[in-house]
Structure formats: C-alpha cells, structure tokens
Amino acid sequence: MDGVYEKKRPYIKMIIMGAISASLYTFLLLKGDFVVQICAKGGVYAFLPIAMAFVFSYVHGGFTGSFWSVLGVDAKKTKGVK
Amino acid sequence: MHDIAPQLSNFIELNWIIVTYLFFVGFVGGLVSGFIGSGGAFVLTPAMMSLGVPGLVAVASNMCHKFPKALVGAIKRAKYGQVDLKLGLIFGIFAEAGVMYGAHVQEVIKNTFGNDGSNLYVSVIFVLVLGIVGTYVLKDAYGTYRSGTTEAKEKTTKIARWVQSVNIPIPGTMIYFRSLNAKISILFIIPLAFATGLLAATIAVGGFIGVPSMIYVLGAPSIMASATELVVAFVMGFGGSLKYAIHGLVDIRLAMIILAGSLFGVQLGAIGTTYVKAYMIKVVMGLIMVIVLFSRGLMVPVYMSHLGLIQPITEGTQKILKNTSFAIMLFALFLGAFIVLKAIWQGLREERMAAKEVMSPGKI
Numbered sequence: 070m071d072g073v074y075e076k077k078r079p080y081i082k083m084i085i086m087g088a089i090s091a092s093l094y095t096f097l098l099l100k101g102d103f104v105v106q107i108c109a110k111g112g113v114y115a116f117l118p119i120a121m122a123f124v125f126s127y128v129h130g131g132f133t134g135s136f137w138s139v140l141g142v143d144a145k146k147t148k149g150v151k
Numbered sequence: 152m153h154d155i156a157p158q159l160s161n162f163i164e165l166n167w168i169i170v171t172y173l174f175f176v177g178f179v180g181g182l183v184s185g186f187i188g189s190g191g192a193f194v195l196t197p198a199m200m201s202l203g204v205p206g207l208v209a210v211a212s213n214m215c216h217k218f219p220k221a222l223v224g225a226i227k228r229a230k231y232g233q234v235d236l237k238l239g240l241i242f243g244i245f246a247e248a249g250v251m252y253g254a255h256v257q258e259v260i261k262n263t264f265g266n267d268g269s270n271l272y273v274s275v276i277f278v279l280v281l282g283i284v285g286t287y288v289l290k291d292a293y294g295t296y297r298s299g300t301t302e303a304k305e306k307t308t309k310i311a312r313w314v315q316s317v318n319i320p321i322p323g324t325m326i327y328f329r330s331l332n333a334k335i336s337i338l339f340i341i342p343l344a345f346a347t348g349l350l351a352a353t354i355a356v357g358g359f360i361g362v363p364s365m366i367y368v369l370g371a372p373s374i375m376a377s378a379t380e381l382v383v384a385f386v387m388g389f390g391g392s393l394k395y396a397i398h399g400l401v402d403i404r405l406a407m408i409i410l411a412g413s414l415f416g417v418q419l420g421a422i423g424t425t426y427v428k429a430y431m432i433k434v435v436m437g438l439i440m441v442i443v444l445f446s447r448g449l450m451v452p453v454y455m456s457h458l459g460l461i462q463p464i465t466e467g468t469q470k471i472l473k474n475t476s477f478a479i480m481l482f483a484l485f486l487g488a489f490i491v492l493k494a495i496w497q498g499l500r501e502e503r504m505a506a507k508e509v510m511s512p513g514k515i
Contacts, residue, residue: 094411098165101404105162111399118215118401119392125407126219126414133414134227137422144231145425145498 079135086132093125162402163203173198173405174412176484177216181413183487185224185420187436188380189358191413192217193443194484196355197477199405208402211395213355215406216413218388224417225381231425233374235330238365239382241337242344246357246383247390249348257352264458271454276353277447284363285440291367292433301428304372311370314339330365330375343368344383351387358384359440366433373432374424416488423491426498435487442483449476 097104108118137143163169176198180191192213199209228234261269295301307315315333318325327334343364351357358380365376395401424432449472456464464472 094407097404097407098170101165104403108396108401108403109162109399111397114399115393115396118396118403118406119389121403121407122215122219122392122410125410126223129411129414130219130223130226130418133223133418136415137418142419142422142495142499144422145502 078139078141080139083132083135083139086128086135090125090129090132093128097121162208162404165404165408169202170408172202173408177409177412178416179412179484179488180409181220181224181416182420182423182491183416183435183439183484184220184381184384184413185227185417186377186423186491187358187420187432187439187487188362188377189356189384190436190439190487191484192355194480195409197480201477204402204405207395207400208405210355211392211398211400212402212405213409214388214391214395215401215403216409218385218392219410220413220417221381221384221388223414224421225378225385227418227421228378228381228424231378231421233378233424234382235328235371235375235379236382237326238328238330238340238369238371239379240386241326241340242347242361242365242379243383243386245341245344246348246351246361246387249345249350249357250352250387250391251348252345253349253352256349267454267457271451271458273353274447274451274454276350278444278451280350280354280359281440281444281447284359285437285444287367288363288433289437289441292430292437295430295433301430305366305429307370308367310368314368315370328369328371330371330379331369333370335369339369347383348387357387359436362432362436373429377424377432377436378421419495420491423495423498427494431490431494435490438490439483439487442486443480446476446479446483449479 104117104121107114176195177191180195183190184192195213195216196206196209199212200206204212225234225239229236257269257272260272264272295305315331315335317336317339318334319336319338321336321338324337325334326337343360347357347361347364349357350360358377361383362373362376362380365371365379366373371379392401452461453464453469453472455461456469
C-alpha cells in the first residue's frame with residue numbers, strides 16, 4: 070500500500086492560501102495597468118511594490134509550501150546534512 | 152535615475168505567452184536559488200529584456216522578485232537548521248554597501264565608455280570571476296567525488312582555519328557564528344561581503360562570491376553557506392528594490408509573475424538540500440558558473456568590435472553569438488534544475504522504499 074509513510078497533509082492550508090493567492094493574482098492581472106501606473110510614480114509610492122512583494126510572498130509562499138507537502142514532496146525525515 | 156522613470160512608463164503589454172514564459176523561467180530560477188542560495192537572476196534579466204522590457208525596469212523587477220523569494224527560501228531552510236541568521240545579516244549589510252559602490256562604478260563606466268563599454272566590463276567580470284571561482288569550486292567537488300569521501304564531513308580549508316584562529320583585539324569585532332562553530336573577526340567578513348555586493352551589482356548574482364567565500368574563507372559547511380546566502384540575497388534585494396521602487400522603475404506585474412513560479416521552485420530547491428550530500432551544492436554551483444562563463448565569453452568579441460578594439464563583426468554573426476550566449480545561459484540553469492530534481496526524485500524514492508521495509512520487515 071502507498072500509505073506506508075502516512076503523515077498529515079496540509080489540504081486545508083493549501084486550499085485557503087491557494088484561493089487567496091489566486092485572488093491576488095487575478096486582481097493583479099486584471100488591474101495590472103492601474104497598479105503599475107501607481108508604482109511608477111515612485112517616491113512615497115515605493116511602499117506599494119514592496120508591500121505587495123511581502124504580501125504575495127507570505128500568501129503564495131504558504132500555498133506553494135503546502136502544495137508540495139500535499140503532493141508528498143517533503144524534506145528528508147532524518148536530519149539533513151549540516 | 153529620476154528622469155528615466157517617465158520615459159519608461161510604457162511598461163510592456165502582458166499576454167498569456169509572456170506570463171507562462173516568465174512563470175516557467177521563474178520556477179527554474181527559484182529551484183536553483185533554493186538549492187545553491189543564488190542564481191537564476193542572471194537569466195531572468197536578459198529573459199525580460201528579450202520581451203522588450205527596458206534594461207533598468209528588468210533589473211528593478213528582477214530585484215523585486217528576488218528578495219521575497221530569498222525570504223521564503225531562507226525561512227524554509229531555517230526550518231531545517233541550515234541558516235546562520237547572524238552571519239547572513241552581517242554579511243548582507245556589508246554586501247549592500249558593495250551593491251551601492253558597484254552601482255556607482257557601473258554608472259561611471261557607462262558615462263565614460265557608453266553602453267558597449269559597460270557591457271564589456273560586465274562580461275569581463277563574468278569571465279574572470281566565474282572562471283577563477285567556478286573552476287575552483289568544481290575542482291573541489293570533483294576532488295571530493297574522486298577521493299570517495301562524499302559521505303565524510305567537509306574539510307575546513309587552511310585559510311579558513313587561519314581566519315578562525317586569528318584574534319583581533321578590537322572590542323566588539325570578534326563574533327561567534329553558529330555555522331562556523333567559532334569566533335571570527337568581522338574584519339574578515341567586510342571585504343568578502345563587499346565583494347559579494349559588488350558582484351551582485353555587476354552580474355546580478357552576488358552568491359557566486361558569497362557562497363564560496365563563506366565555505367572556503369570562513370569555513371562554513373556548503374549546505375549552511377548556501378542557506379545563509381538566501382539571507383544575504385534578501386538584505387541586498389530588499390535594499391535594491393527599495394531604491395528602484397523610489398524611482399518608480401519596478402514593474403510589479405512582472406516581479407509577481409516571476410515570483411509565482413519561483414516560490415514553487417525555491418521551496419522545492421530547499422527540500423532538495425535535505426536529500427543530497429554536501430558536495431552536490433558545489434557541483435551544481437560550479438557547473439552553472441563554468442557554463443555561464445562560456446555564455447558571457449561569447450559576447451566579449453561583440454562588445455569589443457562595437458568599441459573598435461577589434462575588427463567589426465557582421466550583424467548576422469553578432470546575432471548568432473547573442474542567441475547562442477542566451478541559449479547557453481538557459482542550458483546552465485536547466486542543467487542545475489535537472490540535477491536538483493533528480494536528487495529529490497531519487498531521495499524520495501529511497502526514503503519510501505526504506506519506509507516500506509521498516510513497516511513490513513517480514514515481507515520480501
């Protein structure tokens with residue numbers, strides 16, 4: 070049987086983070102021109118691309134991490150090389 | 152730089168082909184970065200420029216995807232106990248100084264010798280640094296492989312042992328680092344970090360100096376050096392992104408699309424490090440460096456002919472050289488990604504087989 074190495078897989082996290090990530094990307098692609106124009110103003114608007122980078126990395130990073138776990142691609146169980 | 156932003160307001164139109172292309176290149180770049188701590192950036196900037204993105208916007212957008220990617224990769228690898236945060240932050244701060252100085256040098260060269268002079272400078276640095284460091288890294292990895300000591304703990308180099316033995320009695324400069332399991336003077340870190348920043352400002356991949364210097368000069372294990380480089384990349388990338396964002400040069404759509412792919416890659420690359428023997432980090436890094444060296448080396452005659460240093464090269468030949476150079480660069484990245492994926496695949500298979508044997512010992 071394949072469930073020899075059974076481990077709780079983060080399905081819920083993947084679905085939630087995936088949905089938020091998909092919404093963020095949909096917004097960015099649909100309203101891309103508007104967002105880019107604001108970012109291009111520079112100066113104090115510099116916070117926008119930086120903040121977006123943090124938000125996307127948190128949400129999408131959470132999604133991609135759980136995505137690989139759900140697929141069973143995880144770090145080696147025995148301690149990694151140091 | 153302020154005056155440039157309005158001229159660049161015509162950011163490129165996106166379509167699904169561009170989005171898929173950037174996502175895919177981002178994934179492969181992320182995979183390599185997650186594994187060796189850096190890399191990928193040298194392909195992404197030309198990849199964006201090949202789509203018609205102006206050079207500065209390509210550099211800025213690349214930078215803006217790099218720091219969140221490095222952050223996610225660093226967090227992942229910190230979970231495996233591979234990150235020396237203190238070393239990464241200190242290294243990163245001085246590397247940032249190197250980036251600033253490197254950007255200034257670039258500007259002076261560009262103003263004095265024009266675009267071709269600047270390109271020639273970048274290519275020569277590529278060839279020199281990658282030629283020397285890349286060959287050394289690859290030679291070291293091959294030596295480990297041939298001696299059959301791939302399972303053994305990595306040897307600390309003579310120079311690293313000396314660095315770790317020196318005590319410079321300036322208050323507050325001797326610092327203990329977990330990755331080195333020793334106290335070393337911050338005065339040794341400053342020039343290495345500065346050089347890393349200089350290289351990052353010149354060829355976009357500071358890690359080609361950062362990681363080898365942490366391994367060979369400071370004495371950090373390869374796995375920890377490559378993981379710590381992600382912290383350095385985050386600090387450098389964050390500072391650089393902020394600078395470019397203030398000038399309005401970041402195309403956030405491009406940055407986030409590349410990030411979408413590279414976060415899948417960086418997670419996978421980080422997982423890969425737990426399955427390989429330490430010398431594999433050197434193999435992947437050395438191979439990429441040496442192959443990229445050929446890629447940039449091909450472009451040297453083109454820039455030299457533009458500057459009138461050698462006889463003119465025909466348009467057709469220039470185009471062939473340029474395309475071959477880009478193709479070799481892509482090949483380097485894909486080869487690195489292939490090795491990482493193969494290592495993960497083999498590692499997972501072996502682990503599952505071992506688990507099956509443990510679960511059903513009587514069943515053969």
